[in-house]
Amino acid sequence: MASSSGDVVSLMRAALAAEADSQRRSEKKSAPMAKLVSGTRTRQSGNNRIYRFRKASWPALLQAERGLLVSAKPTGPWSPVSESEPVGSMIQLTCQVDLDQTAYVREDPSGSLHKLSEALDSLPAERRQRAGLVMGTGNPRVSRSANAAALTTKFDELNPAQQEAVSKALASEITFVWGPPGTGKTDVIARIVEGSLRQGLSVLFVAPTHVAVDQALERICDLISNLDQFRDGLVRRVGGAQVQSLIDKYGDVIDPERVLARLAGPLDDKITNLRNRQTELSSRLQLREEADALLAELRELTTKADQAANQYNALSAEVARTQSMLATAHSRAVDAQSKRFTLPGTVEKRQDEYYRASHAVQLAQAAFSAADGVVQQARARLPQLQRESARAQSAAGAESAKSLRSLLQSVSTSLQQAGAERAQLDKRLESSCKLAAMTAQRSYQGRMPAETPDVVLVDEAGMVDLPTAYHLTSRAHRRVVFAGDFRQLPAVVVGDADNKASEQNRILVRDWVAKDAFHAAGVVGHGGQVLEDRRLVRLDTQYRMRPQICALVNAVAYPDAPLRTGRKDFSTVTSSALLSAPLAVIDTSGLPVPDRSTYRNDVHAALIREYIRLLQGNSVLPARRATNTAPAQLAVIAPYNQQVKLISGHLKERLGEEFEGLVDTVHRFQGSQRPIVIIDAVTGSGALGVFFEKTGLGSTTCRLLNVALSRAQHHVIVVANFRHMRSKLRPDSEVLIMLDHLVRHAQQISPKELIPIRTAAELSALSTEDLARPAFFPADETDQAISWDFDRATREVKIFCPFLHDRRISRFWATLTSAVARGVRVTVVTRGTSDHVEHGPIIAKLASGGIEVTTRDQMHEKLITIDDVLWLGSQNLFANTRATELMTRIVSATACAEALRTAETAQPTRPRTSPPPGNRIYLNTTYEEKELVKKLGARFDGQRKKWYVDRSNQHLDQLSRWLPPTD
CATH class of the missing domain: 2.40.30 (Elongation Factor Tu (Ef-tu); domain 3)
Known part of the structure; x- marks a missing residue:
């Protein structure tokens, strides 16, 4: 350390x-x-x-x-x-x-x-010191809350261990809650979060997966939905919820965008209304101002018209007066001119008077005309202006411009205040969040609602790696709680078993990444045994599994701390002879086994398909193609993806469609439960595979097996080759413990109850439905049964057999060449003449009959596909030796495709040893001619990119046109 x-x-x-x-x-x-x-x-x-x-x-x-x-x-x-x-x-x-x-x-x-x-690396010193709690350092406060019952809902309905866990978690600096499957861990977690929130504390809740976060958060929300601000941003699901039931029930209160939209709705409506009011008042003010302007113009024009009329009248009198003056002046001027004797200057004076009077008349007439024009113009404009003013007054209403300006100012102020409030809503929501829920990975990526929450609660803590647990502990201001099961799924880590890494790095990853919080803190020993520790509370009563299933799980995963069962022993599943007990086994010992494949087994897949078919017949599961009905009661768990894919294909053919979540690996079923669980302990004929090879309560084998078995509520069915597994397992293996327990306590279902043993003579009499079912055939019936399928082939026959013998070829010669004549493509995959010189003439004979031959060094696969029919077993069809075991006939396009894919990509069991180049004759052949030379035993040199034959090839005369000149 x-x-x-x-x-x-x-x-x-x-x-x-x-x-x-x-x-x-x-x-x-x-x-x-x-x-x-x-x-x-x-x-x-x-x-x-x-x-x-x-x-x-x-x-x-x-x-x-x-x-x-x-x-x-x-x-x-x-x-x-x-x-x-x-x-x-x-x-x-x-x-x-x-x-x-x-x-x-x-x-x-x-x-x-x-x-x-x-x-x-960025953690400050004080947070690193805080994180030391998960490493077992310091002397953390461990206590019990005296008012846990008052802080949580229905506290009295919890069992004593659950109450102890809640009470400790609400008062201790660090608490470890060990929650084996079905022990109500989620109920405990929900109440710890509820109690912390009712204490006025902020909480960060994390789990390794989105599903785990959402399932727990839904339970938490059920308990805290009556808290103040629950609908106003109290809870935030960071990263987005994925479980539909949580989204449907609480999506509008845990999604920050939806919460913001909901809370901002009334405020946004208010802002919209204020803006509309502002626009309305602005429009009315504009109309009021226009009306006032028109009224002023009307008044001004009326005044101007009155003044012009007065001036007109005055000027009219002035014109008359000046005209009178002009007439008088004219008369006096004429009179002065007519007298012979006048005073000197009199005539000039009278003429000057006349001219002045004449000018006055002109001025008076001009002014009169101008005044008359103004009057006429005003009289013409006034009616239109009066109408416009009347309309404007009507549109503007009775309120004055001053009143409208005051209202507009008030609305603008309110709008400004509402806008500021809307701008602050995000910050208010941020501060309202007291419970942030997210995945563990999200907790160190991006900005969080609260950098140092009061309480950090980690669910499924056995799946959280040590650096993440350390970082989460550093964030807890007051308390940290780790809840989970260190005997279920571990953290997903590859470096501790990476053969390409150095031993030092593997140890480094094992000790500082793969380790979970329980082991790091020292509440669990190195061998996986639980230790007495005041920081640890064990939930000891499970409510999911029937007692017999719980007993199996105890034997495998909890021998040192067995679980009690808190539920009654009953099954909600429709009664069926195939489900007469909580535990059942289908022992495949003695059945055909794929040669080497550790990760897939066609016989197991066929047995599971037939078992499900019979459950459908007993109305336990929905019938084939039942409308919108998924077999929700069932889960099929396999250790490896290859087998999952194979079984999924079989069940798609059986059920009529593919259902998500029906068949998967153990990891995918963590956190779920089903009434019926089928576990396929798939193995090949060799090593058992990584799923089964580890031992110890803390091993991945024990933890994965625990998860698989404990998903079942009412019935668990294990499909396994007991004999083969026993021969490979260590005496201290938890898998062996499971097998021994099942032998003593489980219902034994014979594979022959699911897949019948038939004779070749039966095939012609079978119905189409029965012919499509898998079947076993004794060794002495196999030749005739396979020939029956050869005779009915319509597309393709592919035979994998490492060894050839002319007598066996002759046995099937007529039926195979007949298939070729019908247009069926027939291919034989076998070992080449470099391994078996005696194959040369036989390969030539096959080629002469139109049968394609592909050679592959050191091949071992033994299987036959005839259209969608797959034959499996230890029989090498064309070999001189005869097997005595059963052969399996499976009708499934999926099984054929998967078997061919596996066989065609198989690698040699030992490194290929190339013959000396001098033993090869390289051919001058084109791509189009490759099939011809292949039939004559040619093979491809991948490095030189050329086809060649051995000098011992029996068909050199037929190959002469492709031989190089020197040969």
Whole structure:
């Protein structure tokens, strides 16, 4: 153990780096990969090389933001890309390896590990000290809450162990709740969260998977739905809920976007109404101002018209007066001119008077005309202006402009205040959140509602790696609770078993990544045994499984701490002779076994298919193609994906469609339960496989087996080859304990009850339905039964048999050549003449009959496919030796496809030894002619990319046109 928090973080970061390397090596070959071309190195900075490539291909599923790996070859080795930047159709990469013009990139599967490492490195000293609690350091307060009953709902309905767990978790600095399957751990967790919230504390709730988070959160919400602010952002599901029942029931209160939309709705409506009111008042004010302007103009024009009229009248009198003056002046001027004797200057004076009077008349007439024009214009404009003013007054209403301006100012102020309140709503929601729920991985990625919540509660803690548990503990301001079962699924880690990693790195990953919080804190011993510790509370009563199933689980996983059963012994499943007891076994000992495949077994898949068919016949499960009816009572669990795929294909054919969640691996069923569980303990004829090879209560074998068995509520059925497994298992194996317990306590279902033993003569008399069912055939019936299928082949026959004998070929010659004549493609896959010289003439004979022959060194597979019919067993059809075991006939397109895929991709059991090049004759053949030379025993040299035959080949005369001139 490291001596300081700094040492701990350094070791964890080193272990995470080692795990990242292992994850990169173990990434699936099917992972999306992009090809980059036209690469150039633009510059180098220290160890960093900066390249620019053109994207030749870029799968849609490949997302650069998640982190990339780059390699000069599509098969690796892979190196991390520290930076990537798209530039149009180009991409710029920064890495520390030399690349050529072509490179390949794929997503870095270890991206989250780097973020976790950075999060650990950035922890301040005080938080590292706090995190030491999960490492067993310090002297944490362990106590019990005196008012747990008042803080939680229906506390008195919990059993004593559950009450103890809640009471401790509400008062202790660190609490470990050991919750084996069906013990009500989720009920305990929900009440711990409820009690913490009622104490006024903030809570961070995490679990390894979205499903685990959502299932627990739904139970929590059921208990706290009456709390203040429950509908106002109290709970936040960070990352988005995925379980539909939670979404349907509480989606509007746990989704921050939906909460914001709901809370902001009235405020947004208010803002909309205020804006509409503002627009209305602005419009009315504009109309009021326009009406007032028109009224003022009308008044001004009326005044102007009145003034013009007065002036008109005055000017009219003035014109008359000046005209009178002009007439007088004119008369006096004429009179002065007519007298012979006048005073000097009189005539000039009278003429001047006349001119002045004449000018006055002109001025008066001009002014009169102007006044008359104004009057006429005003009289013309006034009616229109009066109408416009009247309309404007009507539209503007009675309120004055001053009143409208006051109202508008008030509305604008209210709108400004509402806008400010809306802007603060996000912050208010952030502060309202007292329960944040998310996956454990999300907890160290991105910003959290509360960086240091009062309480951190980790569910399914046995599946959480140590660095994540350490980081989560560092965030807890007051209390941390780890709840889970260290004897169920462990954290998903590959580096502790990576054969390509150094022993030092494997140990580093095992000790500092793969370890869970229970082991790190010291409440569990190295061998997986539970220790007496005041920090630990064990939930000891289960309510899921019938007593007999619980007894099996106890024998396998809890021998030192057996669970009690708190439910009655009954089954809700329709009665059936195939389910007469809680435990049942289908022992496949003595049945045909695939040669080497550890990960798939066609006979097991066929037995499970037939078992389900009979359950349908007994109305236990829905009938085939029942409308919108999934077999929800059933789960089929297999250790490996290959077997899952095979069984899924069988059941799709049986049920008429594929149902999600019906068949899967153990990991996929964690956290779920079903009335009926079928467990396929699939093995081949060799090693048992990684699922079964470990021993010990803390081993992955025990933990996975525990999960598989404990999913069952009423019935568990185990399909296994007991004889073969017993021969391979260690005496201390938990798998062996399971087998022994089942032999003593389980209902024994013979495979022959599910798959009948038939004779070849029966085939012709069978109905179409019965003919499609699997069947066993004794060895002495096999030849005739297979010939019966050969005679009915319509598309393709493929025979895998390592050894050939002319007598056996003759036995089937007529039926096979007849099939070829009907247009059926017949192929034999066997060992070549380099392994068996005697095969040469036989291969030639097969080729002469139109039968294709493919040779493969060291092959061992023995199977036959005839259209959609699969024959399995130890019989080598064309060999001179005869098997005595049963052969299995399975009618399934899925089984045929999977069997062929496995057989065609099988590798030799030992390294291939190439014959000396001098023993080969390389042929001058085209691609189109390859099938012809293959029939004559030619093989392909992958390195030289040429077809060749051995010098001992019996058909050199037939190969003469392809032989090189020197030969």
